Amino acid sequence: MKIALFIPCYVDQFYPQVGIATLELLEKLGCEVDYPKNQTCCGQPMANSGYESKNEKIDELFIDNFAGYDYVVCPSGSCTLHVKDHLHSASRETEAGSIRNNVYELVEFLHDILKVDKIETAFPHKVGLHASCHGLRGLRIAAAPELNIPPFNKTAALLQKVKGLDLVDLHMPGECCGFGGTFAVGEEALSVKMGKDRIKDHTDHEAEFIVGNDMSCLMHLEGIIGRNNMKVKVMHVAEILNGVSA
Amino acid sequence: MSHSTNTVTFLKDNKKVDWHNETLWWVRSKRDVSSKQIPEWEQLRELASGIKDSVLSNLAGYLEEFEKNAIANGINVHWAADAKEHNEIVTSILQKHNAQKLVKSKSILTEECHLNEHLEAHGFEVVDTDLGERIIQFVRQPPSHIVMPAIHLKKEDISEIFHEHLQTEKGNNDPQYLTEAARQHLRNKFIEADIALTGVNFGIAETGGFVVCTNEGNADMGVHLAPVHIACMGIEKLIPKLEHLGVYTRLLARSATGQPITNYTSHFHRPRSGQEMHIILVDNGRTEQLSREKFRNSLKCIRCGACMNTCPIYRRSGGYSYDATVPGPIGSILSPGVDLKKHQSLPFASTLCGSCSDVCPVKINIHEQLYEWRQVVADEKLDGAGKRISMTLAAKVLASPSLYNMLGKLARKSLSLLPKSLINNPLNAWGKQRDLPAPPKASFKEWYAKNRKS
Numbered sequence: 096m097k098i099a100l101f102i103p104c105y106v107d108q109f110y111p112q113v114g115i116a117t118l119e120l121l122e123k124l125g126c127e128v129d130y131p132k133n134q135t136c137c138g139q140p141m142a143n144s145g146y147e148s149k150n151e152k153i154d155e156l157f158i159d160n161f162a163g164y165d166y167v168v169c170p171s172g173s174c175t176l177h178v179k180d181h182l183h184s185a186s187r188e189t190e191a192g193s194i195r196n197n198v199y200e201l202v203e204f205l206h207d208i209l210k211v212d213k214i215e216t217a218f219p220h221k222v223g224l225h226a227s228c229h230g231l232r233g234l235r236i237a238a239a240p241e242l243n244i245p246p247f248n249k250t251a252a253l254l255q256k257v258k259g260l261d262l263v264d265l266h267m268p269g270e271c272c273g274f275g276g277t278f279a280v281g282e283e284a285l286s287v288k289m290g291k292d293r294i295k296d297h298t299d300h301e302a303e304f305i306v307g308n309d310m311s312c313l314m315h316l317e318g319i320i321g322r323n324n325m326k327v328k329v330m331h332v333a334e335i336l337n338g339v340s341a
Numbered sequence: 342m343s344h345s346t347n348t349v350t351f352l353k354d355n356k357k358v359d360w361h362n363e364t365l366w367w368v369r370s371k372r373d374v375s376s377k378q379i380p381e382w383e384q385l386r387e388l389a390s391g392i393k394d395s396v397l398s399n400l401a402g403y404l405e406e407f408e409k410n411a412i413a414n415g416i417n418v419h420w421a422a423d424a425k426e427h428n429e430i431v432t433s434i435l436q437k438h439n440a441q442k443l444v445k446s447k448s449i450l451t452e453e454c455h456l457n458e459h460l461e462a463h464g465f466e467v468v469d470t471d472l473g474e475r476i477i478q479f480v481r482q483p484p485s486h487i488v489m490p491a492i493h494l495k496k497e498d499i500s501e502i503f504h505e506h507l508q509t510e511k512g513n514n515d516p517q518y519l520t521e522a523a524r525q526h527l528r529n530k531f532i533e534a535d536i537a538l539t540g541v542n543f544g545i546a547e548t549g550g551f552v553v554c555t556n557e558g559n560a561d562m563g564v565h566l567a568p569v570h571i572a573c574m575g576i577e578k579l580i581p582k583l584e585h586l587g588v589y590t591r592l593l594a595r596s597a598t599g600q601p602i603t604n605y606t607s608h609f610h611r612p613r614s615g616q617e618m619h620i621i622l623v624d625n626g627r628t629e630q631l632s633r634e635k636f637r638n639s640l641k642c643i644r645c646g647a648c649m650n651t652c653p654i655y656r657r658s659g660g661y662s663y664d665a666t667v668p669g670p671i672g673s674i675l676s677p678g679v680d681l682k683k684h685q686s687l688p689f690a691s692t693l694c695g696s697c698s699d700v701c702p703v704k705i706n707i708h709e710q711l712y713e714w715r716q717v718v719a720d721e722k723l724d725g726a727g728k729r730i731s732m733t734l735a736a737k738v739l740a741s742p743s744l745y746n747m748l749g750k751l752a753r754k755s756l757s758l759l760p761k762s763l764i765n766n767p768l769n770a771w772g773k774q775r776d777l778p779a780p781p782k783a784s785f786k787e788w789y790a791k792n793r794k795s
Contacts, residue, residue, distance in 0.1 A: 102785050104745070106785065108749045108780075109778040109780065111787075111788050112781075114785035130793070132790070135741075140732075140735060141735060141736050143693065143715065144732055145715035145716050145720075145732075146719050148719075148720070149736035155740075228692065228695055228696070231695075232695035232696065239699045240373065241699035241700040243379065270653055271653045273653070274692065281770075282344070282690065283770040284348060284352050285658055287774040288358065288657055290775075314778055315775065318775030321776035322775055
């Protein structure tokens with residue numbers, strides 16, 4: 096099984112520990128993981144701003160890096176979804192198509208492909224799970240609360256295997272945190288209001304940690320938490336699954 | 342004004358924002374409970390979407406079938422290419438009957454056509470008989486929501502409005518007292534009316550009849566008393582057969598408010614003896630939207646408002662922030678098709694969270710269409726040179742591993758050296774109310790080069 100690790104640009108630059116946790120976790124589970132070193136970004140910031148047309152070279156570079164693997168694994172639902180929905184190439188559409196098929200968000204990969212049934216780590220804390228929208232409604236990592244389908248949640252299923260971890264219920268599970276890429280600056284006031292409301296839902300339910308599959312949402316929440324000197328912390332799901340002491 | 346500018350104003354009253362948010366969330370929660378009592382809910386959505394696919398791909402045929410059957414039933418059928426024609430047709434019917442007073446049940450189409458203003462300018466009296474619409478008509482406001490038009494007002498506000506316009510006791514906020522006052526006031530208006538106007542929820546091609554759904558019975562009250570009934574219908578409101586109606590009535594009220602069905606589901610087929618019935622079929626941009634492949638199925642909308650109630654943006658920015666007849670997610674994919682320049686900020690009034698698409702009873706891919714409108718806005722260069730330049734530059738940097746590595750390192754270095762006060766300058770929208778992450782010494786890539794085989 097040839098696996099390539101795709102570390103999103105902002106994780107690479109600002110949250111290397113999340114990339115490291117992802118790599119170590121996959122290695123512990125017996126995977127042989129390549130990290131194609133010329134990778135940059137999936138192109139989502141441009142595309143979601145209306146500039147998908149500028150992404151031609153970014154897409155080509157992505158294909159240069161990730162063609163030929165059985166799986167591309169990424170610790171972000173949002174970047175994974177972007178690749179799945181929008182990676183194209185005029186000259187290499189077959190390669191683009193197979194990457195679109197083979198790209199997995201980390202939790203999806205652990206749950207659906209590796210079918211992980213044991214997690215050997217402990218995290219004796221109250222945790223609120225932030226279901227980032229693109230993972231939730233785009234990749235269907237959990238049953239969206241709007242739908243009338245049997246409930247499931249792949250992230251929660253993994254977290255519940257962690258010793259001592261106590262998942263709290265939320266008032267508005269599935270509610271967006273207000274990050275939204277350039278929305279965070281284009282609609283700054285609303286973005287922050289949404290973030291504050293999201294944090295309050297977690298702290299009202301006594302979560303010590305807000306945990307999610309997307310560091311981008313968590314970066315936005317962490318920014319608000321820091322500015323307001325709040326106690327609650329954010330953490331990527333990979334860090335908990337890989338084992339981290341808090 | 343852009344959505345973000347309007348939103349800043351709305352957000353100033355944080356308490357009211359929280360109230361608005363929670364009120365609409367309560368409606369969304371009722372919808373969740375109600376939809377989950379129907380085991381075949383997802384099948385119903387699929388069916389509703391599929392039937393509308395058929396309608397939209399054969400719209401001309403269904404319209405002609407509807408017209409033929411409606412005429413055979415004795416209904417006068419009119420065609421309006423745009424709002425102006427629609428308003429002129431209504432006026433000409435009023436004039437023909439020497440009518441002065443018109444009662445109107447809720448019709449977002451007539452809001453879209455600005456019918457009230459048109460009729461008032463011509464000296465007619467128009468009374469909106471839906472309670473929410475009557476409240477905002479008193480204070481000359483447009484609806485802030487398509488199902489709950491006065492949802493932005495609290496009972497204290499309504500008490501004040503009624504005190505001024507209906508002479509109710511000052512400071513009496515009792516909802517029952519206020520509703521009773523409106524009821525007595527509207528009774529007289531119904532009795533005096535020369536003509537009753539309604540919207541249409543569903544037109545049935547097979548029968549030439551149409552269906553109006555209300556909770557207050559005000560459409561029926563108007564129509565049953567007045568000698569003339571005018572029904573205004575957007576051409577996309579058709580369904581092929583009567584047997585399809587149940588699919589939609591089961592979805593509509595559950596999606597809108599969580600009710601199993603609207604209190605009144607009124608079927609109109611022909612004028613009663615001595616009455617005259619008109620139906621106006623209105624295009625007003627709909628065929629143009631139909632011609633846009635990526636945006637066509639926005640016309641499936643049955644106006645339940647569920648996408649507004651679920652939208653985390655709408656709940657916290659209010660209906661007026663959209664500055665459009667139909668606010669919220671569905672409005673943000675319809676309005677750019679009418680006036681792209683005016684509504685260019687609306688596709689960006691979203692985080693693309695996708696809740697609107699999952700809640701939609703006819704499965705419109707709203708968030709994907711928002712994404713597509715963003716591409717159109719950028720292609721048409723409506724979003725400003727600054728954004729275009731920064732996006733072009735970003736795309737260049739991110740297409741080059743060496744540039745990306747170098748600039749990433751530089752950014753981290755500068756962030757670790759610069760004082761917070763300088764980083765969070767007024768030009769940095771991120772830093773206004775949020776910290777930036779503490780920059781790490783090494784990127785993941787740098788760590789990997791040191792710690793793993795290259």
